[in-house]
Amino acid sequence: MTLGRAFSVAVRGLAGETVEIEADINAGLPGVHLVGLPDAALQESRDRVRSAITNSGGKWPMARLTLALSPATLPKMGSVYDVALAAAVMSAESSTAWHRLEKSVLLGELALDGRVRPVRGVLPALLAAQRDGWKSAVVPMGNLPEASLVDGIEVFGLGSLTQFKAWLDGAAQLPGRVAVAASVPETAVDLADVVGQAQARFAVEVAAAGAHHLMLTGPPGVGKTMLAQRLPGLLPALTESEALEVTAIHSVAGVLSESTPLITRPPFVAPHHTSSVASLVGGGSGLARPGAISRAHRGVLFLDECAEIGVSVLEALRTPLEDGEIRLARRDGVAHYPARFQLVLAANPCPCAPTDPRECICAPAAKRRYLGKLSGPLMDRVDLRVELQPVRTTAFSTEDSEPTAAVRARVAAARDAATARWKRHGISTNAEVSGALLRRRYRPAASAMAPLRTALDRGVLSIRGVDRSLRVAWTLADLAGRTIPDLDDVATALSFRQPGTAR
Helix, strand or coil: CEEEEEEEEEEECCEEEEEEEEEEEECCCCEEEEECCECHHHHCHHHHHHHHHHHCCCCCCCCEEEEEEECCCCCECCCCCHHHHHHHHHHHHHCCCCHHHHCEEECCEECCCCEEECCCCHHHHHHHHHHCCCCEEEEEHHHHHHHCCCCCCEEEEECEHHHHHHHHCCCCCCCCCCCCCEECCCCCCCHHHCCCCHHHHHHHHHHHHHCCCEEEECCCCCCHHHHHHHHHHHCCCCCHHHHHHHHHHHHHHCCCCCCCCEECCCCEECCCCCCCHHHHHEECCCCCEECHHHHCCCCEEEECCHHHCCHHHHHCCHHHHHHCEEEEEECCEEEEEECCCEEEEEECCCCCCCCCHHHCCCCHHHHHHHHCCCCHHHHCCCCEEEECCCCCCHHHHCCCCCCHHHHHHHHHHHHHHHHHHHHHHCCCCHHHCCHHHHHHCCCCCHHHHHHHHHHHHCCCCCHHHHHHHHHHHHHHHHHHCCCCCCHHHHHHHHHCCCCCCCC
């Protein structure tokens, strides 16, 4: 009996676990038996690994070959184990225990000619390997920039199985860590591009300062999409830990740039209004992949034409809006993905959506049905609601609008004030503050609370609505440089909820 061994990493959600791969060559009819809960893609790796080894000048065992992936109770998915499987087979066939295999984790998919192809989830896999004390990792060359984001572990890029065999024998060196450039938005957009819409511009500023959710309604062409696209530019850059977390999500989703993988700016994700529940919250067979809400983590999720989106899709937002994460149960287990995003909704006021509201031909019942898809519980979680009006010619004769840089400076100052206030409670933005904390320890004066008490007594505001109005009031106070919200701040926050439609 001849035994070979190598190591890889299984990624479940954003968590990684070391997988030990053993190759056992024993007497019996030639054949390959793969054990350890492999999925279909991993079952097919038998043929990929065999062809890659033989086409790279190696020898495939003409005997019974058993490949075991441990722990046996952990489902294994995808082609990430190909290189490790090939290493274990080559070690068993040559009866060579390469010392480099004992201290390295191996990731990569093999082509039939022995080339090594990039795979998903390299960043979370190496973060797990680094935490578990592994000394080095071998990844596909296409994933080397992504792997270089992880400190505390030596990383090598691999191009082919022939190159890998030479490295194991000590006859060649593999490329090591590379300098990584941060990814940047493809196009620069500025808030000054928006004509008029002073109230909506201010609402976007408030949303950025407090991490609040926002809804924009109005006829076509008034700037709803432009305003939403400019919100990420007002947000502060991601911290180092946030950048790695966001990059890891995009790595698992398979949407990272190979040359500039590190995401340092808040992402902007805008799924089409025909998107399914699975594409929004995540899905897939086996173990669920992250959806749009997780890819928008620490950034903005923009749902344009939200009145056209299916009711089940919209209702799926309610839990992650409250919890800041999504838990997806599938056949192979439960995947946890962070989903703390800012929601921006945009909608026309009615189905016909004329440029001039006076030309609307919709019946009142049709208008109610159109926006009726947005349920009360969902809308109760939206802090700021603004109705945009058509732009008049006077907007062109006024002074130029403020640029993004000027507004971003105010947003940064307001966020710094909020961080200093909430730091002792383990939070950093007003949107994250619990209602109990706001009402008990940070409640404004009784005179300032009067509008909220009146709205609550009249039934036009829920307790959740009171809490969210208080959060907005604190943001308004931070923007104005006040240490506590006054009556004007509370009244303005309440006006953003549109009491006529508040629940």
